[in-house]
Amino acid sequence: MTATEIRIQAEPFDPAAEQDALRRGKPQVGALVAFVGLMRDINDDSAVRSMTLEHYPGMTDRSLEAIAAEAGRRWRLEAIRIIHRVGRLEPEDPIVLVAVASRHRGDAFRACELIIDYLKSEAPFWKKEQTDSGERWVEARSSDSDAKARWKPEPER
Structure with missing residues (x-):
């Protein structure tokens, strides 16, 4: 069973410290791969001053747990850590x-x-x-759906 930690938080986090904590005390770990998503100051060729992220408490946690469990079913993993900010960025x-x-x-x-x-x-x-022209909600991108679609369901082991 893969050790999994999921946090949804308003507080900032240190990606390097989180990665170090994930692997510390696990001498069997030979690889640690991480993705860090950052707030950009531009989207769709428009300047962005800040962003507010909202979520559905409970539902969001369950969704992330299910995603992590899917990865754990497909590959032999020692640990997963998912941290997602909410609030103003x-x-x-x-x-x-x-x-x-x-x-x-x-x-x-x-x-x-x-x-x-x-x-x-x-x-x-x-x-x-939040842009110079006011506030706007960010639409879902078809490229995100396309990226997910390439992961065909794996047969049960």
Whole structure:
């Protein structure tokens, strides 16, 4: 069973410290792969001053747990950590961390990629950007759905 930690929080986090904590005390780990999503100051060719992220408490946690469990079913993983910010974010702030520890790099790379692809298309988060023209909700991107679609369901082991 893969050790999994999921946190949805308003507080900032340190991606490097989180990765170090994930692998510390696990000498069997041979690979740690992480994705850090950052707040950009531009979207769709428009300047973005800040962003507010909203979520559906409970439902969002269950969604992320199911995504992590899917990765754990597909690959041999030692640990998964998913941290997602909510609330107000500024450009350059870390928004999301997906970190996967495994004995081998291939499992860690694939699992990390699957988790972020599923998270972007399935987890109930909503983004509202603050721009010079006012506020706007960010629409779902077809590229996120396309990225998830390439992960065909795996047969049960």
